[in-house]
Amino acid sequence: MSKTILYARVSTTEQTSEHQLEQAQQVGFQIDDVVTDHGTSGVTVKLADREGGKRLFDMLREGDTLVVRWVDRLGRNYQDVTDTIREFINRGVTVKTVINGMVFDGTTKDPTQKAIRDALIGFMAAMAEAQAEATKEAQRAGIAHHRANSPEKFKGRKPAFDRASFEQVTALLDAGQGHSAIAKATGVNRNAVIRIAQDPAKAEAALAKWGL
Template sequence: MNKTILYVRASTSEQTSDHQLEQATKAGFKIDEVVTDHGVSGVSTHLADREGGRELLHKLREGDALVVRWLDRLGRNYRDVTDTLRSLLDRGVTVKTVINGMVFDARPKTATEEAVRDALIGFMAAQAEAQAQATKEAQRAGIAHHKVASPEKFKGRKPTFTREQLDQVIALAEAGQGQSAIAKATGVNRNAVIRITQNPAKAEAALERWGS
């Protein structure tokens, strides 16, 4: 029996699978199954390289329908999206979008319908990549601005210990002293002692960023 599968790529905490499923249901789709990738970028990872993406490609069969909120859920790289769509269509999988109710029919009835479908695929995939690139450029500009306006923000939390205290903590830890004893002997907060002993290089790097 043919299935309708919703694929969700939720790259942020606001983009939940429940929210995208609710949108699809309200748009009139009867979803049989949901496949999700959480916290995954559509720019740097191809569909076939994601855990959920691999599961999706394995499950889809000829005659099935794949539903996505928008083509950018499949990816934001032009060639990846177009290659993925054409591969799915060649396998007999129809792809539908919740936004605007677009349908990319795996079996178009005429050559004209097929030509229109293919043109739309190219246009929409290019649009997704352009939008991703614009977002990335805006983020870079924002980061550059804040590095100048608020340099402390990009240094991370200021260390609560000096370089001398760092050396003391490491030396006492190597001598087999317990964390509470080290904290008492050096005056360094016990939580900071724990962080230092777990990752001395990271503690050293923090001091470097703050010029200590």
């Protein structure tokens, strides 16, 4: 007996699988099963390599229908998405999207119709990848903006000591002085002295980040 299966890939910023199921049902799909991948990249991880994707490949049989909100749920890599949809079509699986009601199957034998179908698959897959690239570029631009306007966010906490104090502390540490004695002698907070003692390279890197 054929089944209608919804595949929902959910990242930290995407809709929930429950929302994607609700959307599918609202446009008339009768869903028999839901397969979900949570927090998995659609750019770097192929569908066949995801936990839910592997299950999907095992489940789908000839006559089944695969439903996705849009092709970007299958992935955001052009080659992977086109290969995946064609693999399912060759198995006799019909792929349908909730958005725009697209239908991809192997019923047509007309070469022109097949060419149109394949071109549309390629176009939608390319759009999914382009959107992913646009999102990454926007994120990079946002980070660059905040780095320039809120440098303290990226530098971490400003050190409680300056370069001269740091060098005094390290010299006294090398001389075998205790943490409390060094704090008293240099005026550097005892906890800061301990941090310098535990990881002097990290302390020096923090100074460099702040230009101290």
